[in-house]
Amino acid sequence: MDKLTRESNLDQVIRLAEEKAYKLGALTISETVELAEQLGLSFSEVVIAEAMYEEDLSREEVLAQVEGAFQHNLSAIEIGLTSGKSFLMGETARELAENDFAKKIVGDDFLNKALVYTVAAQIGNHSVGLEPCAGTGDSCPYTGLFRAMLECYPKEKALQAAAAMLKVGTIFREGKVSTGCNMEGFGAGAAATAAAFVELKDGSAAAVERAITLAVSPTIANPCTPRVMVAGLCATHICGALLMGNLAAGLAVHTGIPVLVPADVMIAMAAEIHTVSAKHVVPVVNRYMRAFFKTNAAVEAYISPEIKSKEKALAEETVQGAREKMRELAGKANPIVKPFGPAVVGGSSQAVGSPTNAARVAHYLARGTVTKVVVELYPELFARRGINLPGILMGACFGAHTGDGQMYHQVMDKVKAAGIEVEVKEVDEPQLQRITVMATERSSMVESLNRGGGRIAIRDAMPSKDEALKAAQELGIVVTD
Numbered sequence: 001m002d003k004l005t006r007e008s009n010l011d012q013v014i015r016l017a018e019e020k021a022y023k024l025g026a027l028t029i030s031e032t033v034e035l036a037e038q039l040g041l042s043f044s045e046v047v048i049a050e051a052m053y054e055e056d057l058s059r060e061e062v063l064a065q066v067e068g069a070f071q072h073n074l075s076a077i078e079i080g081l082t083s084g085k086s087f088l089m090g091e092t093a094r095e096l097a098e099n100d101f102a103k104k105i106v107g108d109d110f111l112n113k114a115l116v117y118t119v120a121a122q123i124g125n126h127s128v129g130l131e132p133c134a135g136t137g138d139s140c141p142y143t144g145l146f147r148a149m150l151e152c153y154p155k156e157k158a159l160q161a162a163a164a165m166l167k168v169g170t171i172f173r174e175g176k177v178s179t180g181c182n183m184e185g186f187g188a189g190a191a192a193t194a195a196a197f198v199e200l201k202d203g204s205a206a207a208v209e210r211a212i213t214l215a216v217s218p219t220i221a222n223p224c225t226p227r228v229m230v231a232g233l234c235a236t237h238i239c240g241a242l243l244m245g246n247l248a249a250g251l252a253v254h255t256g257i258p259v260l261v262p263a264d265v266m267i268a269m270a271a272e273i274h275t276v277s278a279k280h281v282v283p284v285v286n287r288y289m290r291a292f293f294k295t296n297a298a299v300e301a302y303i304s305p306e307i308k309s310k311e312k313a314l315a316e317e318t319v320q321g322a323r324e325k326m327r328e329l330a331g332k333a334n335p336i337v338k339p340f341g342p343a344v345v346g347g348s349s350q351a352v353g354s355p356t357n358a359a360r361v362a363h364y365l366a367r368g369t370v371t372k373v374v375v376e377l378y379p380e381l382f383a384r385r386g387i388n389l390p391g392i393l394m395g396a397c398f399g400a401h402t403g404d405g406q407m408y409h410q411v412m413d414k415v416k417a418a419g420i421e422v423e424v425k426e427v428d429e430p431q432l433q434r435i436t437v438m439a440t441e442r443s444s445m446v447e448s449l450n451r452g453g454g455r456i457a458i459r460d461a462m463p464s465k466d467e468a469l470k471a472a473q474e475l476g477i478v479v480t481d
Contacts, residue, residue, distance in 0.1 A: 010059075012039050013049040025054035029168065029212060030264040036205030043195065043205040044160040047167040063159040066166065072131050073143040076124025077117050086126040087294055088231050093120035105239075110152045111246060115239045118144030122238060133169045134176040137185025137224060138192065140238040141245075142169060145193050153200065161199035168192035168212060175271035178278035179223060182270055185234070187219035189241025190248070191267065197249030207252040210259040214248035216266045221277040227285060229293040288322065291315030341454045341478065343403030345391065351384045352391040353454030355433040356402045357477045359395030361446045361456075364471040365463065368441030370397050372421040376434040381450065382426040389424065396437050402454055431457075455480045 013035055017024050022031050027050055036046040051062045080086075080093045096103050096116045105115050121130060121140040130136040130143070142165060149158035172188035194215035198208045227233045251257050290311075300308065334340075346352035355377065363370070373396045381388055394400035394411040397420055407414075415422060427434070431449040433456075445462040455478040461468030472479050 009039075009041060009045055010049045010052055013041075013046055014053060024050050028264045029171065029267065030209060030262045032167065033205045033209040033263070041205070042160070042199065043167075043208040044164040044199050046205070047163045048160070050167075051163070063156070063163070066159055066162050069131075069166070070143055070146050070162075073121060073124075073139055074147055076128050076130055077120045077143060077147055078124070079127050080120030080123035080125075081117075084120075084123045084127040086123040088126065088228070088234060089119065089123050090231075091123070092235065093117075093123050106243075110148055111242070113151065114141075114145045114148035114242055116144075117147045118238050118242060119235055120144070122234060132173075133166075134172040134188045135184035137228075137234070137238060138169060138172065138188040138241070140185065141189035141193055141241045142166070144238075145196060145242060149196070149200070157200070161196040164199045164208065165192045165196035168195050171267065175267065175274065177271075178275050179282055182219045182222045182277060183274045185224055186222055186237045186241050186244075187216060187270055189238060190215040190219055190244035191263075193242055193245030194248040194252075195245075197246050198253055201249060201253045203249065203253035207249075209263045210257070211245075211248040211252035212263040213259050213261050213266045214251060214257075215244050216263075216270055218244065220270055221273045221281060223277050223282050223285060227289055230289050231292070231294055287318060291319055342401065342476070344454050345403060345405045345408040346387045348384070348387065349454045350450060350452045351381060352388045353402050354448075354450045354452070354456050355381060355388050355435070356391035356395040357454055357472075357475075358433050358446045358448040358456050358458075359392045359435045359437075360399055360401075360475055361448075361458070361461070361468050361471045361477065362435040362437045362444045363396050363399040364475060365444035365446070365461065365467060366437040366439040366442055368439040370418075370420055370437055370439050372423070372438040373397060374423045374425070374434075374436040374438070376425045376427045376432070376436075378427055378429055378432045378450070381433060382424075385424060392435065393422065396435055451480050454478070457481055 014024065016035055016038060017027070022035070027035070032043060032046050032050070036043050039046070048059055048062050051057065052059060055062070057065070081097050082094065085091050093116055096105065096119065101109070101112060101116060104112055106112050118140045121143045124130065125136050125140065130139045133139050133142060145165070146158070146162050149161055169188055169192040172183055172191065176183035176188070191212045194211040195208050198211045203211070224234065224237045252259070341349065344353035344356070373393060375389065375392055377385065377388070390408050390411050391402065393415050394404060394407045397415055397418070398407065398411070400407040400411070432447070433450050434445065434447045436445040437443060443462070446458065446468055447460040449457040449459060451457055456472070457480055458465060458468050458472065469479060
């Protein structure tokens with residue numbers, strides 16, 4: 001790209017941002033994408049232009065400083081590949097890198113290098129420390145991918161991809177205010193590397209946004225803390241970020257997969273859930289994982305025998321409790337030769353299968369011609385009514401099975417043609433799904449709690465709960481607690 005074109009890009013970005021009242025230096029992901037798409041630029045070019053404007057630098061100076069930002073962390077990778085040994089990761093990176101990466105994690109040489117370098121960054125982190133972004137967790141995949149890009153791509157392309165990655169990463173840095181990997185190693189790492197992978201695949205700015213949304217989604221409320229105190233587990237968080245980023249980028253660039261949620265919405269949601277996760281999820285993780293925390297003998301010398309004895313007893317109790325819980329689950333589990341439940345159309349056995357089965361039971365209990373159906377759903381199901389109401393109505397009005405795809409796609413027209421009245425309500429009670437079927441000879445009602453896999457927990461019914469339980473058994477519907 002010649003100097004004139006670069007200056008022209010900056011001028012265009014400044015002018016369009018001013019027209020839209022967007023603030024350069026504080027562009028959101030979606031705003032960056034919007035500017036890039038309207039100007040016919042890549043995501044990274046707008047990111048670089050923003051940095052040129054904000055820092056009063058030339059394009060070359062921006063890219064040079066992007067490269068310079070990684071220098072300490074790259075040295076940590078080198079230590080992780082050679083002399084470094086982590087109390088949580090051992091010498092994993094050296095084992096994977098020796099003999100020219102003979103032991104492959106994945107078949108793609110570029111991605112394999114990025115994964116090994118990411119592990120090396122974490123081992124180096126435990127030796128000389130990493131410079132954190134949202135945390136040191138996401139600095140691992142950023143640095144691992146950066147080194148692999150420098151080795152496998154032209155330098156200019158690698159630096160552009162890195163700029164895109166850091167734009168996303170620095171936003172996550174501000175969003176991370178408490179403990180949890182959904183805004184650090186796994187979540188931030190997945191989103192930021194997704195942007196870089198799209199750049200490497202020559203994808204559009206719109207593809208960057210779709211990839212970020214796809215990458216963030218599985219990481220929501222997924223904290224690493226305090227699992228980072230447990231040997232080995234961090235490897236799948238930081239490397240999983242790279243794999244998720246690459247997957248999301250591939251889907252966004254190579255397919256027309258519909259992704260309607262803007263990246264801004266997804267990241268804002270992740271940031272808000274982040275604090276909730278820290279308060280409610282992390283304590284549970286801590287309870288289960290504390291027995292496996294790595295300890296330091298020198299530190300433990302300062303802890304009283306009474307406290308250590310109490311902690312040991314609590315850990316043993318937790319492990320035993322987990323074993324009992326697993327025995328309960330294993331005892332109720334299906335045999336592997338009959339692992340699955342009946343097919344469910346609509347995309348979700350929880351959102352569609354369970355309420356549809358409640359409706360099937362209600363239909364079974366009713367007598368005569370159905371005249372009206374009242375559907376009461378807890379907030380999550382009510383929000384997903386676009387996919388579950390067709391299933392509920394085909395079960396309540398016609399007794400159709402959850403796997404009846406033809407009925408599922410025709411039922412809204414059939415209900416209208418039959419003149420059946422439908423009332424849909426939201427109820428503020430977790431898991432509740434209450435289906436009432438009004439019919440000419442006998443009406444019915446099934447009040448159940450939603451369970452995954454198409455299962456239901458029947459709490460009350462009309463004419464009676466016993467009749468509802470018997471109906472479910474005859475229909476082959478799994479009733480659980």
